[in-house]
Amino acid sequence: MSQPDNIYSQPLEQVRDFVFDKAVVDVFSDMILRSVPGYQTIISTIGHLAQVHCQDNSNVYDLGCSLGTATLAMRRTIKANNVEIIAVDKSADMVEKCRLHLQGYKSPFPTQVLCDDILNIDINNASIVILNFTLQFLQPADRQQLINRIYQGLKPGGLLVLSEKLKFVDQPCHDLIDELHLDFKRAHGYSELEISQKRAAIENVMRIDDLSAHYQRFKNAGFNHYQQWYQCFNFASMVAIK
Ligand SMILES: Nc1ncnc2c1ncn2[C@@H]1O[C@H](C[S@+](CC[C@H]([NH3+])C(=O)[O-])CC(=O)[O-])[C@@H](O)[C@H]1O
Ligand SMILES: O=C(O)C(=O)Cc1ccccc1
Numbered sequence: 001m002s003q004p005d006n007i008y009s010q011p012l013e014q015v016r017d018f019v020f021d022k023a024v025v026d027v028f029s030d031m032i033l034r035s036v037p038g039y040q041t042i043i044s045t046i047g048h049l050a051q052v053h054c055q056d057n058s059n060v061y062d063l064g065c066s067l068g069t070a071t072l073a074m075r076r077t078i079k080a081n082n083v084e085i086i087a088v089d090k091s092a093d094m095v096e097k098c099r100l101h102l103q104g105y106k107s108p109f110p111t112q113v114l115c116d117d118i119l120n121i122d123i124n125n126a127s128i129v130i131l132n133f134t135l136q137f138l139q140p141a142d143r144q145q146l147i148n149r150i151y152q153g154l155k156p157g158g159l160l161v162l163s164e165k166l167k168f169v170d171q172p173c174h175d176l177i178d179e180l181h182l183d184f185k186r187a188h189g190y191s192e193l194e195i196s197q198k199r200a201a202i203e204n205v206m207r208i209d210d211l212s213a214h215y216q217r218f219k220n221a222g223f224n225h226y227q228q229w230y231q232c233f234n235f236a237s238m239v240a241i242k
Pocket of ligand 1: 064068089091094
């Protein structure tokens with residue numbers, strides 16, 4: 001099990017840019033549950049979507065898989081035959097723990113865990129592609145080409161599930177919803193110091209978009225069918241269908 005996240009609990013002389021290193025990997029399960037409202041609902045719905053929409057003789061991609069939580073949810077639910085799962089993360093520490101984590105659960109589906117940048121991955125014959133809170137960590141200039149390659153690699157009827165933290169164009173509404181998220185973190189035991197140091201750490205590495213930017217990218221890539229299916233505060237999940 002995860003250790004408690006106390007990475008930002010002591011005052012730091014200098015808050016460095018957030019990285020998914022060994023210290024973060026060791027506390028990651030606790031961090032994500034206490035930081036992302038709706039995370040468990042999104043994970044179980046990814047499992048359900050994969051159960052319903054995974055196609056025979058296809059590939060399933062979990063891009064930015066971290067500890068493989070979405071992969072595990074899908075391995076538990078998929079009923080299709082001849083399915084291969086490709087989980088990818090560029091953090092070597094994450095991939096190491098992800099592989100150990102997946103070894104703990106038997107599955108009939110061959111699963112590769114690749115340590116690579118998702119921008120380098122060949123996406124083909126896919127019926128399900130998951131980007132669960134990963135796109136927000138890519139350079140904004142690289143985001144459209146990834147969505148384009150996912151569109152091209154999907155089979156007809158295939159799904160892209162994209163979960164992201166959102167910003168809102170109306171500033172008072174943005175601030176109100178942001179405060180709801182901070183209250184969620186407070187309610188889960190994070191102090192004001194932890195909240196402000198984490199914020200400083202992710203400021204430069206996690207550039208968030210508004211919903212219309214995501215919809216525009218889907219459209220530019222060629223998707224004709226896309227819809228947000230979930231939101232809790234500023235955390236949302238969308239689905240796009242080829
Ligand atoms: N270019 C990249 N290439 C590969 N991996 C990347 C890249 N950029 C970031 N990552 C990886 O994307 C993951 C983002 S966490 C995803 C949660 C998971 N999906 C979950 O369902 O639990 C979200 C969060 O921590 O808010 C990290 O493991 C990074 O190493
Ligand atoms: O912690 C936050 O404020 C977030 O926005 C989410 C998050 C969760 C885990 C790693 C980085 C960002």
